[in-house]
Each structure stands twice: as C-alpha cells, then as structure tokens.
Amino acid sequence: MAYTKAQLFEREDIDLAALAKALSHPARIAILKKLARDNVCICGELVTDLPLAQSTVSQHLSELKKVRLIKGDIDGAKSCYCIDRTSVKRLARLLENLFEEFAEGCSTPPLITIKEKQK
Amino acid sequence: MAYTKAQLFEREDIDLAALAKALSHPARIAILKKLARDNVCICGELVTDLPLAQSTVSQHLSELKKVRLIKGDIDGAKSCYCIDRTSVKRLARLLENLFEEFAEGCSTPPLITIKEKQK
DNA sequence: CTATATTATCGTATAACTACGATATACGAC
DNA sequence: GTCGTATATCGTAGTTATACGATAATATAG
Numbered sequence: 459m460a461y462t463k464a465q466l467f468e469r470e471d472i473d474l475a476a477l478a479k480a481l482s483h484p485a486r487i488a489i490l491k492k493l494a495r496d497n498v499c500i501c502g503e504l505v506t507d508l509p510l511a512q513s514t515v516s517q518h519l520s521e522l523k524k525v526r527l528i529k530g531d532i533d534g535a536k537s538c539y540c541i542d543r544t545s546v547k548r549l550a551r552l553l554e555n556l557f558e559e560f561a562e563g564c565s566t567p568p569l570i571t572i573k574e575k576q577k
Numbered sequence: 578m579a580y581t582k583a584q585l586f587e588r589e590d591i592d593l594a595a596l597a598k599a600l601s602h603p604a605r606i607a608i609l610k611k612l613a614r615d616n617v618c619i620c621g622e623l624v625t626d627l628p629l630a631q632s633t634v635s636q637h638l639s640e641l642k643k644v645r646l647i648k649g650d651i652d653g654a655k656s657c658y659c660i661d662r663t664s665v666k667r668l669a670r671l672l673e674n675l676f677e678e679f680a681e682g683c684s685t686p687p688l689i690t691i692k693e694k695q696k
Numbered sequence: 697c698t699a700t701a702t703t704a705t706c707g708t709a710t711a712a713c714t715a716c717g718a719t720a721t722a723c724g725a726c
Numbered sequence: 727g728t729c730g731t732a733t734a735t736c737g738t739a740g741t742t743a744t745a746c747g748a749t750a751a752t753a754t755a756g
Contacts, residue, residue, distance in 0.1 A: 482594050485744095486594075487590040494678040494679045501703060502701095502702065502703080510746095513747075515703095537704085541679060550676060556606070560609075580709090583744090620732075624732095636715080654731060655732060656733060
C-alpha cells in the first residue's frame with residue numbers, strides 16, 4: 459500500500475507539520491538557536507559546536523533551508539547562514555492558531571500564547 | 578556507526594524536538610485540533626473523520642500519548658481522549674524560549690551576498 | 697597553477713515512520 | 727456463556743530520516 463497520506467489533510471495542518479518536522483531533531487533546534495544568537499553563522503562553527511560529522515551538519519542545514527527557516531549565502535569558500543525571519547513569523551502564526559484552538563476548546567486555565575517579539 | 582545522536586544534545590532541545598516530532602504529521606495536528614474543539618473525543622470519531630485506517634489512527638494517538646500531549650481514558654468499550662493541558666503548556670513554554678532567542682538575535686537582515694553557488 | 701581549506705553532495709547502512717490488514721482484547725448487549 | 731462493537735497491538739512492506747566516510751566543487755593562499 460501507499461506510504462504517506464499526508465497530502466490528504468488541510469493545507470494549514472500540512473504546513474505546520476512540515477515546519478514541526480524541521481524542528482524535530484535537537485541538532486536542528488541547536489542550530490537555529492546558535493544562528494539566532496550569532497545572527498549569522500558560518501557552517502564550520504556549527505560543525506565544531508555539534509557532535510556530528512560535517513556532512514551530517516550540512517544535511518541538517520539543508521533540511522532547515524528546505525522549509526526556509528534559514529537561508530544561506532556564500533561568502534568566499536564559506537557558507538553563511540541566518541534565520542529567515544519571514545518563515546519564522548509564519549511558523550509563529552501557525553502555532554498561534556493551534557494554541558488558540560487549544561484555548562478555545564476548553565474552559566480550563568489560560569494557555570500561553572506564542573507572542574511574536576521580533577526585530 | 579550508531580544511528581542517532583539525538584541524546585547528545587541539551588535537555589531542552591531534546592524535549593522540544595520530541596514534542597515537535599509529535600506535531601510533524603498533519604494527521605496528528607488534525608487530531609489535536611479536533612480534541613481541542615470537542616474537548617473530549619472518542620477514538621471512533623477520529624477514525625471516521627480522518628482518511629486513515631483505524632489501526633493507523635490508533636498509532637497516531639499512541640504517539641501523541643507518548644509525549645503526553647493527550648491522555649486517554651477508557652469508557653466502557655470506547656476510549657476517550659483529551660488534550661493534556663499540562664504538556665501543552667510545557668510545549669508553549671519551550672516554544673516561547675525558542676522564539677525569544679529568535680527575537681534576541683540581531684534584527685539586521687542580511688549579509689553581503691556574494692553570489693550563488695551552483696553546479 | 698598547485699595546495700589547502702571549506703562546504704556540498706554521493707553512496708550506503710541502519711533506524712524510525714507511515715500505513716495497512718489481521719488479530720487480540722475488552723466491553724456491552726443478549 | 728455468545729455475538730457484535732470498539733480499540734489496541736502485531737506483523738509487515740515501503741518510505742523517509744540519521745549518520746558517516748569518501749568525494750566533488752569552490753575559493754583562497756602560496
């Protein structure tokens with residue numbers, strides 16, 4: 459039988475799932491946090507920081523780039539990556555929608571909302 | 578060599594990654610949203626709602642339960658699931674931390690784009 | 697141009713995920 | 727008890743993810 463039926467769901471759910479998948483490995487979370495801290499970061503720094511081989515780091519970067527959470531530029535022989543704030547905002551919006559539904563569904567206490575504090 | 582090195586990362590990153598993985602399939606997002614809307618929901622309703630076999634839905638429910646985003650109670654022959662607000666709050670907190678880091682990172686967009694690497 | 701440094705990509709092995717049908721289990725009705 | 731319903735679990739096939747080393751590609755240094 460077929461393998462995935464993911465495309466049979468609602469667009470928004472598919473989008474959020476794709477972004478969540480990008481966050482579903484601690485290495486990629488760590489990469490995003492470092493990129494955020496340093497604002498920009500060359501690949502080599504990530505390789506020395508993470509307990510992973512260079513090719514594996516490159517692979518993780520590629521995944522993050524695929525969903526546009528980061529973008530990369532070539533600077534000489536090195537690659538500079540930075541957070542793509544547009545997509546981060548999109549992720550924040552999708553998460554907000556989700557958490558709103560959580561909040562609506564029940565009368566129990568307040569849910570923390572994801573606020574967008576950027577710039 | 579080993580397969581996963583996920584456990585070598587920081588606790589918080591591992592936790593967030595695990596929760597994000599639970600959100601990384603549109604079916605599970607849809608399940609969470611329905612559980613939130615109905616506050617409580619029996620498994621059968623989910624099966625008729627989703628374009629998936631009963632066993633597959635049960636599997637997705639199991640994954641959500643594994644990270645405690647939902648909890649289930651047996652009500653006779655049926656199973657009632659509902660959102661676990663405690664874990665949802667934990668997820669919200671972890672996401673907040675992440676987004677805070679994003680916000681703290683520099684606001685200046687880009688760096689000098691030299692050129693596109695291609696092959 | 698050659699050598700070195702940096703990063704991306706390829707090939708590959710293994711683990712995990714997705715999905716289903718079949719089966720097991722547990723309950724309620726009878 | 728048996729029958730039917732509702733869920734969970736097992737077995738499994740195919741797909742995707744993780745990880746590495748090896749190699750290719752590109753830029754800089756000499």
